[in-house]
Amino acid sequence: MSVLSDPHGFRRRAAGLCLIVAPIVYVAGLLVDPAIRQGGDPVGIYGAHPEQVSVSAALLHWSWVLLIPGIIGMIHLVRDRAVVLGHITGGLALLGVVNFSALMLGDFFYSMLERAMPPAQGSALGDEALADPGLVFGFQIPGFAGLLGLFALGLTLAYAGRAPWWAPFAMLLGIFGAPIYPIGTVVGGSLYLAGAGVIGLRMLRMSDTEWAGARPVQPASTETRSGNRAATA
Numbered sequence: 001m002s003v004l005s006d007p008h009g010f011r012r013r014a015a016g017l018c019l020i021v022a023p024i025v026y027v028a029g030l031l032v033d034p035a036i037r038q039g040g041d042p043v044g045i046y047g048a049h050p051e052q053v054s055v056s057a058a059l060l061h062w063s064w065v066l067l068i069p070g071i072i073g074m075i076h077l078v079r080d081r082a083v084v085l086g087h088i089t090g091g092l093a094l095l096g097v098v099n100f101s102a103l104m105l106g107d108f109f110y111s112m113l114e115r116a117m118p119p120a121q122g123s124a125l126g127d128e129a130l131a132d133p134g135l136v137f138g139f140q141i142p143g144f145a146g147l148l149g150l151f152a153l154g155l156t157l158a159y160a161g162r163a164p165w166w167a168p169f170a171m172l173l174g175i176f177g178a179p180i181y182p183i184g185t186v187v188g189g190s191l192y193l194a195g196a197g198v199i200g201l202r203m204l205r206m207s208d209t210e211w212a213g214a215r216p217v218q219p220a221s222t223e224t225r226s227g228n229r230a231a232t233a
Contacts, residue, residue: 096146
């Protein structure tokens, strides 16, 4: 059986690898971002470094996209305990990740606006767009709510015995701490990788039978059948 035609092995490996790769791509995107590296007033930075902004925004976009198979894998492992909670928190996490991915388009617009007009004016126009109620309630708030959903899903996974208790804390602290350059990027990135990576490694190391949730087949008992034979003899 080929890798692509193996339903259990392929999905298990895809989910596990994505949980390991997503934090690495996330940190790489932050390191390329010129505004994060500089700190302080970001006005004009995106317009001055459009190539770096383009690479950074694309990497950050894919860091959220790569989390999607990992989150689906985490939901899959919540089977015997807190199943309803796993579905709710997992659905919230998926919706949040999708919204954060869409928000990365804003970096491209900031870069273009700061080049097409005076940097301060272009940056102010970008801020006005981000403050639009539709964007705030349709993208930003659901995005941050999704991160809380990811945290709660990790706790649910720990409750089900599928992840260490510290993993969701490390993921959440890492995601929020990594944009604080440079110490936060190193420490936060390491925490994010440790929290998501330990869950991903567990997926990669488990067997396809364990992943599928199949229970071992118990041999049929012959005691009752033998007793019935003895009674009718």
